[in-house]
Amino acid sequence: MSTSRNSSRLAKRIRRQTSLTQSTASRLAKQVHTYLGPPVADSPEPDQRRLEAHIAHVLASRFQDRQLNGALLGVQEARPVSGYLELTLESAMADEVLRELLPRFDEPFGGIRGVPGLRFLPADRGVVLHDALSQAHITVRRADGRAWNLPAARDGETPLWNRTRSGLSQDEREEARWWSESHPSLLDVRMRDLVMSRILRRPALVNRAAEPHGFANCYTHHSGDLVIEWCCGDTVEAFCGALLAHGFIDGLPPSDAIELTSPQSARLAGHTVILRRHTSCLYGHEPFSPRRITGYIREGYVS
Structure with missing residues (x-):
C-alpha cells in the first residue's frame, strides 16, 4: 500500500x-x-452478526484497560469458517474471556452479566459458544492449546450458562430483546x-x-x-x-x-x-510504566 x-x-x-x-x-x-x-468476509446471517457484535461489546465493557500482549478484546486471531467464526484467544486472558461472556445473574449489580442466552459445549481443543435463541455460534481456542479452566459462579452470582435452550430465563429473554431493539441512543x-x-x-x-x-x-x-x-x-x-x-x-x-x-x-x-x-504518553515513567502496569494486570488474572 x-x-x-x-x-x-x-x-x-x-x-x-x-x-x-x-x-x-x-x-x-x-x-x-x-x-x-x-x-x-462478513457473516451473511443477521443472527450471527448480532451475536458477534454482542460479544465484542461485552468484552470491551468488561476488559477496558486490562489487556495483555496487545490483545484488545482478548483476541489474537479470527478466522471465518462456513459463515461462523473461530477465535484464537490470548492465553493469559482466555479463561477470563470465557467467564465474561457466559451469562450469570449478578445480585449486587441487579441484572445479567455476559451475553444472554449464550451456552457452551466442549470442542476439539476449544469451546463452542452458541446462542440458545438461534443457530449463531463461535468457536474459541486458546493460543497455547492448554486445557480450559471453566468458570464457576462467584459470590452473589447465579450461573445461567448451564441451562438448556428450553430453560432460558425470562431475564435473559428480556436482555436479548433489548439488545436487538432500537432506541434513542441506537437508531x-x-x-x-x-x-x-x-x-x-x-x-x-x-x-x-x-x-x-x-x-x-x-x-x-x-x-x-x-x-x-x-x-x-x-x-x-x-x-x-x-x-x-x-x-x-x-x-x-x-x-x-x-x-x-x-x-x-x-x-x-x-x-x-x-x-x-491522547496527545501524550500516559505511561512514560514510574509508577505507571508499561512493565509495572502489565505486572498488575497479569496478577489480576492469576488471582
Missing part, C-alpha cells in the same frame, strides 16, 4: 465511500503502509451489529491500538457504541486509514461512514465506533 499508485487508488475509494474531501481521503490513504490482504441496530462484528473479525487491525504498550483502553457508554482509546503508536488518521483500507466501512451510507471530529478523535458508522488518542 506504500506505492503512490496504491495510495491513489485507496484515496479514490475512501472518497467514494465517505463524505470526506479528496484531500483528506488522500491524507488518510498515504498513512496506510501495510496491507493485510482482502477484507475478512440503526443492523449497522451496529455489522460494524461491531467487524471489530471482532479484525483483531490484527484493532490490536494496533494496544501494540505500543501491550494494552490500551476500550469501553462503552450504551448498547450502541464501542470506544477505543490509546496514547502511542498510530495517529487517529493512520488508524482510520488502516480500517478503511481493509473494508471496515464497506456498504455503509457515506454520510455515516466516518467523521474526523478532531486530530485526536474520530467516529465510524455514525457514533458506533469511537476512536480517541
